Amino acid sequence: MFQDISIEKLNELRNKNEMTVIDVRSPSEFADSTIPGSINIPFFTDEERAEIGTLYKQVSTQTAKERGLEIMSAKLPAFVKRFAEIPGNKTVFCWRGGMRSRTTATVLSLMGIHVHRLDGGYRAFRKWVVETLETMDFAPEVYVLHGNTGTGKTEILKRLKEKGYPVVDLEGLAGHRGSIFGEIGMKSHNQKTFDSLLLEDMLRYKNEPFILIEAESKRIGKVVLPEFLVNKKEQGTHIMLKAPTSLRVSNILNDYQPVEHAEESMDAFQQIKSRIHTPIALEIEASMLTRQYGRAVELLLEYYYDPRYTHTSSAYGDEFAKIPTIQFDMLDEAVACVEKQIKEWLDQNKEVSKVRTGV
Structure with a gap:
């Protein structure tokens, strides 16, 4: 039986x-x-x-x-x-x-x-x-990667995870990249699936000294982050990533593959078209119709996403301007610099611990 x-x-x-x-x-x-x-x-x-x-x-x-x-x-x-x-x-x-x-x-x-x-x-x-998510006391420090759209944060986290770092890919768990174009080429998850996958990661890394995440808003596509993780993110240790526009455009084209998702890309653009200055919006639309997606992405970054990111970042206050910044031209360079910064943070934490304990 x-x-x-x-x-x-x-x-x-x-x-x-x-x-x-x-x-x-x-x-x-x-x-x-x-x-x-x-x-x-x-x-x-x-x-x-x-x-x-x-x-x-x-x-x-x-x-x-x-x-x-x-x-x-x-x-x-x-x-x-x-x-x-x-x-x-x-x-x-x-x-x-x-x-x-x-x-x-x-x-x-x-x-x-x-x-x-x-x-x-x-x-x-x-x-x-x-x-479990509602009552979770999650001990690890949270290291948060910031950066404008297309900086390559998700790819950097992926490469760090491959190197053995404790990475929680919130966009991957949500099946959504968080923007109006975020579901293109992905399968968006509901809250139940997201919660289950997130809890798996939280329990897997509960004894690690830190985890790495991308700076996400409380809502990613269809799902909402649990309150404890939002608080941990806000109280976490932050780092800013800056990349040239040419690399950001290339990253976006590689991630979203607009040539293969032309209809979905146009449908998504129509949802934000009215928020962009009319002459610019018309040029973006024309570029998409003629499959000049590089130009369309460049204009979207300059006239839509970058101004929105600047506005959102202001919510962090003056302290945000003081966080470490990594400027890079290639993703491999960014990964190496983030690794170096993590080591510095861990070394600092060891020194603070020694002072507190008198060791």
């Missing part, structure tokens, strides 16, 4: 890569949000789930159960085979640890395939994520 498993125990085994987590909800439920790293082996398709739900509401519970049994019986061999092909320990879950996961676990047990069932299902997992 199968055994229930708690969220705490499941997370412990997931972190050790000793547990495969399987979501038996429908494909649309899985696409909306799931436990990070899960695979989807749906008990019912979206259409089957809708049909059974209708029977449950409009006819009777028994009729819905009988139809569910009829549907499942026809595809049971293939369903069981998919689980048999997955090696190692397995945990299944549905919405609330109810009929779908219980039936799955029972049938697999009868076939000699042992699985656990997550106690409380995805609903319990979501509740745990929300409560």
